[in-house]
Amino acid sequence: MSLIFEHFNHWVVVILMMIGLYIVITANNLVKKVVGLNIFQSAVFLMYITMGKVVGGTAPILAEGVTQYSNPLPHVLILTAIVVGVATTAVGLSLVLRIKSAYGTIEENEFQNKEDVI
Amino acid sequence: MTVLIDLILLAMLVITAFRIIYIKDLFSVVMLFGIYSFLCAALFVTLDAVDVAFTEASVGAGISTVLMLSTIAITGRKEKLSLHSHTFATLIVLLTGGALIYGTFDMPLFGLADNPVHEHVAPRYIETSPTEIGLPNMVTSVLASYRGFDTFGETVVVFAAAIGVFSLLGVRGKPTELLAQEQGLTQHKVLRVVAKISIPLIILFALYVQFHGDFGPGGGFQAGVIAAAAFILYALTFSLRKAVGVVSPRFVKYLAPVGVLLYASVGLVSMLNGANFLDYNVLAADPVDGQHYGIIIIELGVGITVFSVMLGIFYAFAGQVEKANVQ
């Protein structure tokens, strides 16, 4: 029983990652693909933050009377990763907009037919 | 008790994400994604990552959602039927998921203080950073000093995104070239009054977050996003034309590299003083003072770049929406 609770976070993270990946692969619409990528990445962020948590600890900001802090390093890494994520999202969505104006559609099955077979 | 909250939030996350798979209405998808981000942020708070929660809320639920909404405003809000092979996707997902689950059985248990993660590198940050760097917020210390080069890279990533978006969508022209069409929510008197009250407050809050990040949650990145959000709100309620009149896209385009250069210049000054790149100890006679100066300046650099890039990206997207509306 304790195994379930101790690993619950990890498993949920895995499920979320897989949902994100599934959306990326199956989505026909490019915007939805970007949403899927974001879900996938957020799940990874959750994995990092989960490992930084110490039960009974507090946020890593120095305070009187606190001896146990959670680990600040994963927080720093994920701050960086979130920024990377939004940067990718912005570039991806601008590509979607350009694709829309160039092809008139952002549904994958529709524009792939017009494209030369690579 | 926190475990219970944790479990409920996780369950809600899964439900939200699962729902997104099946919904074909993109507007709902984007809204659910915003909710997903907020849930993530709430979860980060329960996991003690307040800085991360702050960023996730402002970026994931804020900027990303706004960008996605402006995209679907142009591309339409319906996803058509998917023709992809779902068995292939299911196979890949099961394979990857299986590998991950296999990996989890060996993972250190959740939240124990003697996990390897907490033992090797992290104790130094927790124990000595308040004296070495002199800041109570350890996240800021690690972010800006110990791993300052990562943060420099992060600022450059934001800048790279701006280069990408500007070259793809173009930087908006001068205000005079714009279409005369008056946009904005002229009908919404209440909204405009409230926006007028809250915009100065938001900017004030951004400044607080910028300069108080050493002591509490916050820092250049969050502050930049919040400040950009104030101008985005202005553009949405009072028309893009007016917002462009206040902060022009050209100005934004030239401001973005300035932040990166400001960050780099701190490192170069360290080099001139004979130390390694981004070594703040040599910036003042007393190393702790030097750390403080260095961190304030680099956070300012981050704030400037993030603010200008986020606003610039919004202008680029909003310009596209405007163009689409005219056609």
Next chain:
Amino acid sequence: MFEQHLAVLPVLLPLIAAPLVVLINKPRAAWLLSTLFVGACVYISFGLVSATMDGGALRYALGGWEPPWGIEMRVDSANAFVLLTVSVIATLVLLFAKESIASEVAHKQLPLFYSAYLLCLAGLSGILITGDAFNLFVFLEISSLATYTLVSLAADRRCLTAAFRYLVMGTIGATFILIGVGMLYMKTGTLNMLDLAERIQAVESHRTINTGLAFIMVGVSIKLALFPLHMWLPAAYSFAPSAVTAFLAGTATKVAIYVMLRFVFTIFGAGYVFEQMNMEIIVLVLALAGIFQCSFVATTQSNIKTLLAYSSVAQVGYIILGVSLVSLTGLTASLLHIFNHALMKAALFMAVGAVFYRMGSVQIIAFQGLGRRMPWTMSAFTIAGLSIIGVPLTVGFISKWYLVTAALEQGNWLVAFLVLVASLFAVVYIGKVIEAAYFKEPSEDADATKIKEVPVSMLIPMWLLVLANIYFGIDTSLTVSAATAGAEALLNGSSLVGGVQ
């Protein structure tokens, strides 16, 4: 002062130049500034190669924080060698790009192009020299974002879908690497590569480490376009602006291969990856499958850029094949081929770019009769093509020689035989182009009077690469000794801990 900062300058110079270029906002000045900074990178890389030749390593603690608390840059003979390759290619492509890009990208966007180019170079150099696993991810994303931008700048609308596909695949790959690094961090508590290597040995239960290894290998394989995860590459290379293709073909996949080498040999240890996990069999099979499948597809293409792109995937297969042999000779062959393939592919793509500059097309029909009209370009293409095939007196021969030797060393006759057979495919696809250029009459609709040789500024970098192809094919002492030093550095990862200067 200069000496002291040698190890960080290859990243720092382009990172500072990129925002300056945007501020200047004048195409000519932007080009000049970029070339100056990138040229300086070449000079520094030479310095790094000579400083690490004796098997030592340069370490540079950023922010003055000693690792593993801070981030360190770490240059040994392996990454110095790849770094030199990357910066040389970057400089030559930049010289080539001045005319070529001006004809393919809108004038207003040129400063943004140069900025993205510099960011890409900075990202690639950062990946090469960083000694921190997470920092590697950050630089990976810098280079990736810049690459998506570069690919999408072409005039052909298909570059947009290619860039988007690349973005999706690239982001998944990078996120996989992030997952893997997270798992390593979870078990060891550190992110510094050397520190990781030491502490992984001490981990007793291996499941999480195994999963981390699997995710990192898959993520990197997407980035380096290992068969069957290569599907983004042909599209991206075919529709990107010519200069960008030349640059990416010479650098991006090479850097990704280096990342794989670094993770396998330095962090996990060859013994763990290959003896305990038996990865070499999977990698060997995939490499051979990639060589044959993509070489075959290349022979069927009529778009020459696509043809060369598939050839690139096949050549990646050769490099990975060398790694999978897990021997000093095999690894030397891989490193040599990283350098040599960069020389030949950049030259080939430049030649194709030159044809595009004059003809506005890269279909095989456009090449007909060009042997007489663009003699310099086509002879450059021919020599570089011979190099791809592996004709003696070119660098291609040297790579293949070492690869076959490595295979024979282990008594692996089959692999050696297959490598030679695969070269026949190269004869077919390169021969196709040469035949069109020299033995066919120009197609009638091409206006013969307009077609003439491209400007000298495009020919010079192209011919420098071609001459390098021949020079290093005859005098191999420099490249082979650098590659051997690099291979030794990778194989004896642990001994380097002591060998710090």
Next chain:
Amino acid sequence: MSALDYLSAALLLLGFIFSLSGAIGLFRFPDFFTRIHASSVTDSSGAVCIILGLALQTNFDLVTVKLLFILFFLLLTGPTGSHALAKSARHGGLLTIPECQEKAKDGVS
């Protein structure tokens, strides 16, 4: 537990009830306007109760002030948001249920 604690608990409970009823209303009410009515009114009152309840739990220092700031901001933005939403819906041509019925009747006759 002091009197303040009891007061705080009562406020928190009240806030909980408000929020819950809002959520139920969101599901049970028939159309957009009634639903936004349910959610916006209870949201604001629930937020007031919860934040006041939380404020009573603090030591009346900076945290209390911050909570009050949050309350001020919520009171400013929450109703405005619902108002803008409802107004946009109205401008977009969304009708209430009685109006729909009337229209249907007109159409028949």
